[in-house]
Amino acid sequence: xxxxxxxxxxxxxxxxxxxxxxxxxxxxxxxxxxxxxxxxxxxxxxxxxxxxxxxxxxxxxxxxxxxxxxxxxxxxxxxxxxxxxxxxxxxxxxxxxxxxxxxxxxxxxxxxxxxxxxxxxxxxxxxxxxxxxxxxxxxxxxxxxxxxxxxxxxxxxxxxxxxxxxxxxxxxxxxxxxxxxxxxxxxxxxxxxxxxxxxxxxxxxxxxxxxxxxxxxxxxxxxxxxxxxxxxxxxxxxxxxxxxxxxxxxxxxxxxxxxxxxxxxxxxxxxxxxxxxxxxxxxxxxxxxxxxxxxxxxxxxxxxxxxxxxxxxxxxxxxxxxxxxxxxxxxxxxxxxxxxxxxxxxxxxxxxxxxxxxxxxxxxxxxxxxxxxxxxxxxxxxxxxxxxxxxxxxxxxxxxxxxxxxxxxxxxxxxxxxxxxxxxxxxxxxxxxxxxxxxxxx
Amino acid sequence: xxxxxxxxxxxxxxxxxxxxxxxxxxxxxxxxxxxxxxxxxxxxxxxxxxxxxxxxxxxxxxxxxxxxxxxxxxxxxxxxxxxxxxxxxxxxxxxxxxxxxxxxxxxxxxxxxxxxxxxxxxxxxxxxxxxxxxxxxxxxxxxxxxxxxxxxxxxxxxxxxxxxxxxxxxxxxxxxxxxxxxxxxxxxxxxxxxxxxxxxxxxxxxxxxxxxxxxxxxxxxxxxxxxxxxxxxxxxxxxxxxxxxxxxxxxxxxxxxxxxxxxxxxxxxxxxxxxxxxxxxxxxxxxxxxxxxxxxxxxxxxxxxxxxxxxxxxxxxxxxxxxxxxxxxxxxxxxxxxxxxxxxxxxxxxxxxxxxxxxxxxxxxxxxxxxxxxxxxxxxxxxxxxxxxxxxxxxxxxxxxxxxxxxxxxxxxxxxxxxxxxxxxxxxxxxxxxxxxxxxxx
Numbered sequence: 001x002x003x004x005x006x007x008x009x010x011x012x013x014x015x016x017x018x019x020x021x022x023x024x025x026x027x028x029x030x031x032x033x034x035x036x037x038x039x040x041x042x043x044x045x046x047x048x049x050x051x052x053x054x055x056x057x058x059x060x061x062x063x064x065x066x067x068x069x070x071x072x073x074x075x076x077x078x079x080x081x082x083x084x085x086x087x088x089x090x091x092x093x094x095x096x097x098x099x100x101x102x103x104x105x106x107x108x109x110x111x112x113x114x115x116x117x118x119x120x121x122x123x124x125x126x127x128x129x130x131x132x133x134x135x136x137x138x139x140x141x142x143x144x145x146x147x148x149x150x151x152x153x154x155x156x157x158x159x160x161x162x163x164x165x166x167x168x169x170x171x172x173x174x175x176x177x178x179x180x181x182x183x184x185x186x187x188x189x190x191x192x193x194x195x196x197x198x199x200x201x202x203x204x205x206x207x208x209x210x211x212x213x214x215x216x217x218x219x220x221x222x223x224x225x226x227x228x229x230x231x232x233x234x235x236x237x238x239x240x241x242x243x244x245x246x247x248x249x250x251x252x253x254x255x256x257x258x259x260x261x262x263x264x265x266x267x268x269x270x271x272x273x274x275x276x277x278x279x280x281x282x283x284x285x286x287x288x289x290x291x292x293x294x295x296x297x298x299x300x301x302x303x304x305x306x307x308x309x310x311x312x313x314x315x316x317x318x319x320x321x322x323x324x325x326x327x328x329x330x331x332x333x334x335x336x337x338x339x340x341x342x343x344x345x346x347x348x349x350x351x352x353x354x355x356x357x358x359x360x361x362x363x364x365x366x367x368x369x370x371x372x373x374x375x376x377x378x379x380x381x382x383x384x385x386x387x388x389x390x391x392x393x394x395x396x397x398x399x400x401x402x403x404x405x406x407x408x409x410x411x412x413x414x415x416x417x418x419x420x421x422x423x424x425x426x427x428x429x430x431x432x433x434x435x436x437x438x439x440x441x442x
Numbered sequence: 443x444x445x446x447x448x449x450x451x452x453x454x455x456x457x458x459x460x461x462x463x464x465x466x467x468x469x470x471x472x473x474x475x476x477x478x479x480x481x482x483x484x485x486x487x488x489x490x491x492x493x494x495x496x497x498x499x500x501x502x503x504x505x506x507x508x509x510x511x512x513x514x515x516x517x518x519x520x521x522x523x524x525x526x527x528x529x530x531x532x533x534x535x536x537x538x539x540x541x542x543x544x545x546x547x548x549x550x551x552x553x554x555x556x557x558x559x560x561x562x563x564x565x566x567x568x569x570x571x572x573x574x575x576x577x578x579x580x581x582x583x584x585x586x587x588x589x590x591x592x593x594x595x596x597x598x599x600x601x602x603x604x605x606x607x608x609x610x611x612x613x614x615x616x617x618x619x620x621x622x623x624x625x626x627x628x629x630x631x632x633x634x635x636x637x638x639x640x641x642x643x644x645x646x647x648x649x650x651x652x653x654x655x656x657x658x659x660x661x662x663x664x665x666x667x668x669x670x671x672x673x674x675x676x677x678x679x680x681x682x683x684x685x686x687x688x689x690x691x692x693x694x695x696x697x698x699x700x701x702x703x704x705x706x707x708x709x710x711x712x713x714x715x716x717x718x719x720x721x722x723x724x725x726x727x728x729x730x731x732x733x734x735x736x737x738x739x740x741x742x743x744x745x746x747x748x749x750x751x752x753x754x755x756x757x758x759x760x761x762x763x764x765x766x767x768x769x770x771x772x773x774x775x776x777x778x779x780x781x782x783x784x785x786x787x788x789x790x791x792x793x794x795x796x797x798x799x800x801x802x803x804x805x806x807x808x809x810x811x812x813x814x815x816x817x818x819x820x821x822x823x824x825x826x827x828x829x830x831x832x833x834x835x836x837x838x839x840x841x842x843x844x845x846x847x848x849x850x851x852x853x854x855x856x857x858x859x860x861x862x863x864x865x866x867x868x869x870x871x872x873x874x875x876x877x878x879x880x881x882x883x884x
Contacts, residue, residue, distance in 0.1 A: 030598065030741065040784040041597055041665070137595055143742035145587070145595030153579055153587030155483055155770075156472065156762025223483070282748065285727075299472065299759035300585035300749065306724065307745035317741035320598025325779070328597075334776040337767070342482040 012047035013327045016075045016106070018097055019087035020053045020060065020068070023111065023138075026316035027085060028063050031323070041324050044331045050075045052088075076101040082330050083323060086110040095119055102126045102134070107330060109322040111138035111315060117212035117228030120219070124339045133329055133336050135322035140213045141166050141291040143314030144307040145321075150220040150295070151337060158298040159221040161261035163440060166213040168289035168309040169197045169204035170236050170256040174274075175287050177244050178253055184239060196289055206235035207272040210258045217293070218260035218270040223343040226260075226270050232350040234273040243274075243437060246360055246406055249388065252276035253284050257440055267348040274437060276358050281441040294441075351415030356385070356439035358408050361424065362432035365391070365401040369429045373405065376427065380420035383410045402431050408439065454489035455769045458517045458548070460539055461529035462495045462502065462510070465553065465580075468758035469527060470505050473765070483766050486773045492517045494530075518543040524772050525765060528552040537561055544568045544576075549772060551764040553580035553757060559654035559670030562661065566781045575771055575778045577764035582655045583608050583733040585756030586749040587763075592662040592737070593779060599739040601663040603703035605882060608655040610731035610751040611639045611646035612678050612698040616716075617729050619686050620695055626681060638731055648677035649714040652700045659735070660702035660712040665785040668702075668712050674792040676715040685716075685879060688802055688848055691830065694718035695726050699882055709790040716879060718800050723883040736883075793857030798827070798881035800850055803866065804874035807833070807843040811871045815847065818869065822862035825852045844873050850881065 017028055031038070031048050039045040051063070052072035060068060069075055076084050076097050084101035086108060088094050094115050098108050099122070108127065110116070116123065116136055127134040137147045141164065150159070165171050169191060176187035188205065191197035203209045211231040218226040236256050247254050255277050260270045277284045282304050286292040291309025296302050308314040329336050363369045370389065377384060388406040409417075417436070424434050457473065459466055473480070473490050481487040493505070494514035502510060511517055518526050518539050526543035528550060530536050536557050540550050541564070550569070552558070558565065558578055569576040579589045583606065592601070607613050611633055618629035630647065633639035645651045653673040660668040678698050689696050697719050702712045719726045724746050728734040733751025738744050750756040771778050805811045812831065819826060830848040851859075859878070866876050 026741065034598075034600070037600070038598070041782045143739075144745060145591035148590045148595050149587035152767045153590050153763045154759065155766040156476075156480070156764070157759040158476070158479070297585075297759060299468070299755040299762070301753075301756050301759075303586060303747075303749035305745075305747055308743045311743075313741040314743050317596065317599040317739060317743075320741070321595045322598070324597040325594050328779055332776070334774070337770055340483045 010045060012045040013042065013082040013330055014047050014049045014080055015083045015085065015323065016049055016078065016081050017051045017085045017087065018072055018075070019089070020051050020063070021087065022312035023315045023319065024051070024087040025061055025063065026312045027087065027319050030316055030320045032063070038324055042327045042331050044327070046327060049078065049081065072097055073100065076106070077104055079104075081106045083107050083109060083326055085319060085323060086112055087319070089114070091115055091118060095123070098123055099126055102130050102132055105130060105132065107133040107326045109135050109319055109326055111136065111319060113139040113209070113212040113216060114228070117215040120216070120227075121225055128338050131335050133326045135326050135336070136216070137322050138315045138318035140216050141293055141305070142307065142309040142311065143317045144291055144293065144305045144309065146217070146293050146305055147220065149305065150217070154295070154297055154300060157300050159295060160298060161259070161296040162217045162221045162293065163257055163259045163283065164213075164217065164291065164293035165255055165283055165286050166258045166291055166293065166309065167204055167210040167256060168291060169201065170210070171286065171291070172196045172289050173205070174236060174239070174254055174256065177239070177241060181241060183241050184237065205237050207233040207256065210256060210272040214258035214260060214270050214272050217258065218268060219339070219341065221260055222262065222268050222345055223340050224268065224345040225341050226347055230270060230347040232271040232273070236274050239274055243435065247276045247358070247437070250276070250358065250386070250406065250408060251279050252439070253279060254437065255283060257283070259440065263348055263352060263354070266346055267352065268345045269348050269353045271350065271353065275440040276437055277441045283441060351413070351418070353414045354411050355414070356409050356411055356442060357417055358406065358437045358439050359434060360404065360406050361430055361434040362402050362404050364429045364431060365403040370405070372427070372429060373424065376423050377409070377420055380416045380423070382412045382416060382420055384408070385410050452487060454487040455484065455524040455772055456489050456491045456522055457525045457527065457765065458491055458520065458523050459493045459527045459529065460514055460517070461531070462493050462505070463529065464754035465757045465761065466493070466529040467503055467505065468754045469529065469761050472758055472762045474505070480766055484769045484773050486769070488769060491520065491523065514539055515542065518548070519546055523548045525549050525551060525768055527761060527765060528554060529761070531556070533557055533560060537565070540565055541568055544572050544574055547572060547574065549575040549768045549777075551577050551761055551768055553578065553761060555581040555651070555654040555658060556670070559657040562658070562669075563667055570780050573777050575768045577768050577778070578658070579764050580757045580760035582658050583735055583747070584749065584751040584753065585759045586733055586735065586747045586751065588659070588735050588747055589662065591747065592659070596737070596739055596742060599741045601737060601739045603701070603738040604659045604663045604735065605699055605701045605725065606655075606659065606733065606735035607697055607725055607728050608700045608733055608735065608751065609646055609652040609698060610733060611643065612652070613728065613733070614638045614731050615647070616678060616681070616696055616698065619681070619683060623683060625683050626679065647679050649675040649698065652698060652714040656700035656702060656712050656714050659700065660710060661781070661783065663702055664704065664710050664787055665782050666710065666787040667783045668789055672712060672789040674713040674715070678716050681716055685877065689718045689800070689879070692718070692800065692828070692848065692850060693721050694881070695721060696879065697725060699725070701882065705790055705794060705796070708788055709794065710787045711790050711795045713792065713795065717882040718879055719883045725883060793855070793860070795856045796853050797856070798851050798853055798884055799859055800848070800879045800881050801876060802846065802848050803872055803876040804844050804846050806871045806873060807845040812847070814869070814871060815866065818865050819851070819862055822858045822865070824854045824858060824862055826850070827852050
């Protein structure tokens with residue numbers, strides 16, 4: 001590892017950029033266009049020394065061609081580099097490049113949620129040993145400042161819950177399904193046409209992107225290392241228009257939420273799934289590609305952070321905010337606060353989660369059926385808050401008299417709920433699958 | 443100044459607390475109750491070494507009596523104090539105590555917006571010379587993290603505007619006037635009965651508290667020293683029920699807002715005044731004693747921060763967040779980032795501000811009057827977006843046929859608007875005062 005000595009004056013801090021996609025290009029432009037401001041804020045000028053890309057032949061949108069290289073390994077190993085900005089994404093080669101940068105004494109700024117959620121411990125440990133910074137504000141909720149508020153502003157408080165809408169693609173799709181009554185496939189194609197969803201939308205619609213962010217948020221909020229694969233993850237691909245309609249009937253919207261909350265003194269729950277959110281909750285109004293994060297802390301109470309969750313410019317804002325902070329630390333010969341992972345709380349199985357549930361099923365429309373259903377629920381310790389019974393709208397079901405039941409439960413334990421569902425499915429009065437969605441924010 | 447050498451291990455960091463009101467008591471309890479958590483987050487334990495109060499005879503709500511002293515000067519001068527938390531408020535003796543603490547080598551955490559808005563330069567300069575921290579997250583918008591987001595998360599971006607509801611008392615009063623159609627005096631008495639307003643509500647209702655916060659927000663957002671007395675300040679005491687009603691008719695609510703925005707390359711506007719906010723704007727829904735701050739930045743776009751703006755526990759959360767951060771810096775032998783006041787933008791006169799205006803006046807109800815009014819407006823460069831003309835509801839005016847005119851302008855320059863108002867008042871067709879309110883967030 002190269003040791004740096006604190007230097008005063010105009011000696012520039014050297015910045016290497018890995019990746020020149022939409023975000024990388026914006027970051028490079030901000031560095032080149034705002035040199036004077038950044039120098040004043042840091043106390044020393046920045047010099048962009050290189051941009052590593054895969055394909056040197058692609059046009060580069062006004063950026064100086066001499067900055068480009070296709071040898072990322074050589075760029076991060078270049079002596080005297082102060083900050084490496086990693087914007088290539090994915091696990092490899094990003095991981096080896098970041099570890100090499102740290103090993104060569106550079107601080108790192110990254111937007112790579114998947115990498116940090118999978119290998120954060122290795123990267124943060126290496127940074128701590130080397131005395132350099134790894135900052136990642138852009139990895140969670142784009143331009144919304146949430147890493148610093150959790151790591152610093154709320155560090156004197158006890159956080160009880162973090163709940164967020166942290167994936168703009170799925171929020172856009174669910175929004176379309178809600179406001180225009182489209183089905184999932186139509187909304188997905190619209191999102192793809194507008195560039196909100198990728199050609200292969202798996203990482204977004206299956207909840208994997210949100211799960212990586214949930215892991216990072218949980219680690220910060222509970223001072224406990226949580227990896228992405230510990231996050232219970234359900235996407236939105238099974239949500240149908242009927243779920244949205246039924247949610248509306250009980251005054252709720254369906255959102256994909258990432259939740260980390262404390263269950264007891266030794267356990268947290270970290271999960272991503274669609275949930276009914278009451279219309280009066282601040283998260284219910286978060287529309288389109290916006291992100292929002294709701295934090296509940298013992299002393300602070302309820303806080304919300306709202307802003308653009310993705311996109312080139314907003315993500316670049318978060319990256320350059322980290323760049324200036326890290327460079328300022330560098331200019332002063334210090335490193336920022338480390339991760340404080342001291343709590344080692346257990347990430348509970350999904351079965352241990354307590355929440356409310358919204359159940360929908362079709363039953364034979366005859367006296368005594370509701371009582372039978374309620375008895376099954378009660379036997380599993382599940383108490384019902386409201387029941388809505390309507391004649392079945394599906395024409396196929398008209399062959400026999402049937403009714404649709406919508407039930408909202410009080411708080412229940414997920415394992416009890418699942419056992420109850422098995423029993424309901426086996427009951428001869430039940431004429432359909434039993435759909436269930438969790439209800440949050442009530 | 444005492445120099446400190448970095449020490450490892452269990453040697454506690456010494457904390458002195460000035461003031462033991464509602465917030466101070468909460469802070470002391472958090473320090474005493476969360477010792478293990480704080481020690482793990484800081485890397486060293488905290489020791490509360492003393493609490494300075496004015497009256498030693500008052501009961502102290504479970505806190506150890508041996509901690510209390512009425513000699514604040516001696517407490518801040520005590521050798522080896524690492525952090526002084528100032529929660530007594532006001533200018534003196536807070537200012538001398540903080541300067542003495544800095545002089546004795548302690549870092550400072552304060553919630554004192556009035557002091558920082560008036561004498562921030564002197565305090566921050568002293569801290570920089572001494573190499574200690576002055577943190578003040580609790581001084582603006584209670585528990586809402588806004589100082590760090592502006593100073594760090596958004597430090598790579600160019601902020602265009604900060605607009606906030608930063609005074610819970612006035613927000614509560616305006617809310618009551620809106621939802622219950624009460625008059626100002628009734629709403630004020632309700633706020634006082636509930637403890638949201640003080641017996642002497644001047645600092646809140648005249649906008650002085652919000653002005654101090656506006657000065658701090660503007661200094662952070664624009665890297666320019668702004669003092670409280672440079673903030674154009676209007677309170678809510680002249681708002682009448684008729685203003686609220688008229689605002690509703692054009693789809694707006696009346697809020698007291700603190701605004702700092704960039705006018706051009708060399709000028710900013712910093713102001714506190716009531717304003718019409720369109721119902722669709724996120725700030726319009728901020729109710730009761732909540733605070734919210736809306737930030738518009740070049741790259742990040744629009745962000746909003748929402749949470750409890752006052753109260754013992756939320757303010758204590760912000761104070762202890764600063765305490766842990768400052769103590770962590772201390773344990774690592776570093777100081778946090780300094781103020782970056784390099785921009786020296788001019789705070790423009792209110793006359794230079796450009797915004798929209800909502801005008802209400804009663805005119806003689808006869809043909810040609812609207813044309814005459816519109817001509818006067820046009821002569822002053824003010825273009826009208828919408829006009830609403832209704833028969834006057836005031837019975838006193840029925841002696842002559844009159845009509846009430848409500849006009850919403852396009853963007854206009856305040857000095858032009860004021861010149862126009864003078865001319866309107868002198869016009870014989872105008873039968874009333876011309877009330878005007880600014881319109882923000884459109």
